[in-house]
Amino acid sequence: MDDFYRDEILEHYRHPHNKGRLEQPDITYEDHNPFCGDRIGIDLLIKDNRVADVRFWGQGCAISQASASMLTDEIKGMTLDEVKTLNKDDILDLLGIPIGPVRLKCALLSLKALKAGVWGMDKWPDEE
Numbered sequence: 830m831d832d833f834y835r836d837e838i839l840e841h842y843r844h845p846h847n848k849g850r851l852e853q854p855d856i857t858y859e860d861h862n863p864f865c866g867d868r869i870g871i872d873l874l875i876k877d878n879r880v881a882d883v884r885f886w887g888q889g890c891a892i893s894q895a896s897a898s899m900l901t902d903e904i905k906g907m908t909l910d911e912v913k914t915l916n917k918d919d920i921l922d923l924l925g926i927p928i929g930p931v932r933l934k935c936a937l938l939s940l941k942a943l944k945a946g947v948w949g950m951d952k953w954p955d956e957e
């Protein structure tokens with residue numbers, strides 16, 4: 830594993846961005862990954878069809894939590910149309926390291942929760 834990206838992931842895991850809850854979210858959704866036990870919940874504030882603010886909470890392995898931290902950074906300010914096009918490859922780009930099949934669900938849990946919360950797309954992003 831590339832040291833730079835591994836350090837990035839550990840840094841996000843130890844000091845996650847956007848962790849917590851919003852006071853009055855427009856959308857709240859919580860999901861889990863039965864393969865690893867990870868849990869991620871997402872709160873979204875939507876204004877003018879954009880993600881005005883976002884928080885996540887939960888617990889689990891470093892990949893699942895770092896991915897949520899990076900994804901929530903990424904979507905802040907995006908339009909919902911832009912968010913809808915995010916897929917498995919975007920998450921893997923953010924993480925920057927090869928993710929094996931066992932860890933793939935960990936990496937994709939936050940995107941799954943996001944899409945399920947906004948559009949009711951209750952599918953794993955690698956199975957769309």
Ligand code: ZN
Binds near residue numbers: 935
């Ligand atoms: Zn995991």
